[in-house]
Amino acid sequence: MHAEHNPLFKRWKKGDKRVALVYPSSYASGIANIGLQQIYAEVNSIEGFVCERFYRDVFDCTRSVETGTHIKDFDVILFSVQFEEDYFRVARILSMLENTKALRVAGGPCVIENPLPLTPYFDYFYVGEVDYDVERLLEVVISDTEDENILKSETVLELSSSECKVNVRKPKLESHLTEQIVGEGVYGECYLIEVGRGCRRSCSFCVVRQIYSPCRWRDWKTIVEVGRRAKSVCKKVALISPSVTDHPEAKEFMWELVNMGLEVSPSSMRADTIDQEMADLLVACGQKSVTIAPEAGSERMRRVLRKGISEEEIFEAVNCIKGKINNVKMYYMIGLPGESDEDIDAILRLTEKVKKSGFRVSVSVNPLVPKPHTPLQFAPFGGAFESKSGKNALDSIKELKRKTGLLEKGFRKLGIRANVEKPENFAVQTILSRGDAEVGKYLLYGKSRLLRNFRNMLGEVSFDRLPWEFINHGYSSNRIRREYERLLEIALKTVAV
Ligand code: SF4
Structure with a gap:
């Protein structure tokens, strides 16, 4: 430290x-x-x-x-x-x-x-x-x-x-911390400015949109004032929010902070908010790389995830940063309902296309963890439906390993640095995330035993009342169920199961 x-x-x-x-x-x-x-x-x-x-x-x-x-x-x-x-x-x-x-x-x-x-x-x-x-x-x-x-x-x-x-208590964002600890963190040594909480988008896998709703923004004046305070302590600020550039006044306060002489690091942003001005602004902020999270390679899988970003929008963003920022990090998820090998191949093709546009690309791939409160909370881990395909939870892990193998090989061939995560760890996360007190009793015995004892929890979850639904985040449980059914229609329509 x-x-x-x-x-x-x-x-x-x-x-x-x-x-x-x-x-x-x-x-x-x-x-x-x-x-x-x-x-x-x-x-x-x-x-x-x-x-x-x-x-x-x-x-x-x-x-x-x-x-x-x-x-x-x-x-x-x-x-x-x-x-x-x-x-x-x-x-x-x-x-x-x-x-x-x-x-x-x-x-x-x-x-x-x-x-x-x-x-x-x-x-x-x-x-x-x-x-x-x-x-x-x-x-x-x-x-x-x-x-x-x-x-x-x-x-x-x-x-x-x-x-x-x-x-669930969801306060208004009142006064911002003026004094804070500055240490060497994931954004470097910097002051933190929380510009907003929650997200106005509706990605079907995202727990942030559900548990931090409604989306709340801090006003422009407060953000700039904290920036002034930061200036007396360090050279950099990190802007904190699930999607900083969705703030209606993001460009205004980012320019203001840059003009104070601060390095500015937005913790997270969506590719479809990058236009020419934002690209110039990111350069002025001192950004050396841009993160793009298409989450899936094919348009069909992106519709299942309700990501709301088309390939066209990804390349509009890429064209805006071209010649200004050379590094692109791309994030994907696999193990989605109805996912086929074509969808896996689409991840490789999309990444290759970005690389060929003249960027140094690095990639991170995670299996989807179906999270409580999201429409995909009912989905089987790995995306395979037992009743329809005869597959069970262990087959899902094997199948995910086959897909991660395809991706690792594919990225190696393309000369792209990729971090493809191990399915077992994400299977454990799924059990914990949808687990109960019984699951909790096994925490002292380690991951392998937990996975062995509770692997039956990796399948599709029934529409009965779920144990975490006593936590009221303000959404209707029926709406979430209907949303899941609609997503499955998209996911399973075009693949043989
Ligand atoms: S844009 Fe990001 S934070 Fe917002 S709902 Fe989608 S994944 Fe979640």
């Missing part, structure tokens, strides 16, 4: 309650997470509370970054759980703390998606976006009560099998 600038640090004094803020993944991604910075700032602003941070790669999550204090000496332990693959580490850390009095609280995207596999390890769950609400959270858990979306583990279990619902 590099040295960091931390104006939010608070020294512990006798009588203060210690709060551990645990990010069970790397320091680089944790320090680039604006939500964690907000929680840290809020706890430290409350009289009688002190917050310290824990990361996977700093003392293996057992001692704090600030003072090296052991996690067992804290009164409240707040875990921010962002990725399913971190569940194993979370279970391991918490099983070490079984005999301590610390209250164990979980929040973060995985909790507002489906907290059930984590119920054996936590006392409390915060179901919602916790910013501006940290004081209430601490009051509730310390007084051993419950309140609206601050739920005890046993309540979560009861709700999952009842008809009751919990409304």
Whole structure:
């Protein structure tokens, strides 16, 4: 870990309650997470509370970054759980703390998606976006009560099998952090500016659109003010939002920040928002590469994913950046319902075409994880339908391995650097993401055993009430079911099953 600038640090004094803020993944991604910075700032602003941070790669999550204090000496332990693959580490850390009095609280995207596999390890769950609400959270858990979306583990279990619902807290984006920690994170050493939350698009695989809806933007003036503050601390800002350039005033504030002399890094953007001006702006921002996420190679599969980007739009974007930015990163998913070898080949052809347009291309390919709350939550992992094709979950993994083999070979032939992920890891993520408390009990035994015991959960999910539907994100469950049926019609219409 590099040295960091931390104006939010608070020294512990006798009588203060210690709060551990645990990010069970790397320091680089944790320090680039604006939500964690907000929680840290809020706890430290409350009289009688002190917050310290824990990361996977700093003392293996057992001692704090600030003072090296052991996690067992804290009164409240707040875990921010962002990725399913971190569940194993979370279970391991918490099983070490079984005999301590610390209250164990979980929040973060995985909790507002489906907290059930984590119920054996936590006392409390915060179901919602916790910013501006940290004081209430601490009051509730310390007084051993419950309140609206601050739920005890046993309540979560009861709700999952009842008809009751919990409304997810989705606050207005109020004031932005002016003071923040600056460390070496995934966007480099920079200030973070959250320009918006949620996404107005409707990709069928995307959990962000569902669990962070409605889409909320920060106003132009606030963004620029935080930029001014950043200028006194560092040379770079990272703009945080699922799709920064969808902000109605994105170009205006990006130019303003560039004109202040700042390097600007948009965390994520859609290819169809790149026109000539945006391409010039990205150069002025200091961007050396552009990410394009067609997600699928063929138009048919992109319709299943409701990605809303045509090949024409991809090449319009590519033509705009030509001669200005030479590196393109492309993201794809495989294992989609109704996917054929032609769709796999289409990934290779599309990437080849971009390379031939004069770019240095790198590629990342992941198997689709059908996520709770999305229309594709019902889909079988790997995209193969047992009843229709006679295939089972193990066949799906084998089939995905065959497809990843085809892609690796194809990309090698094209001289394109590709990171094609292993299907097993994504099968495990699927089990965890759609799992229950029973699945959670196996976290201490590792991935292989989990996969062996629960591989029957990789198939298509029935339309019965789903255990995570007690979490109310404001969508209608029937609408999601109808959307899935429509997507399957597109997916299965043109292939033999
Ligand atoms: S554009 Fe990105 S963030 Fe928005 S719905 Fe699609 S995948 Fe999700």
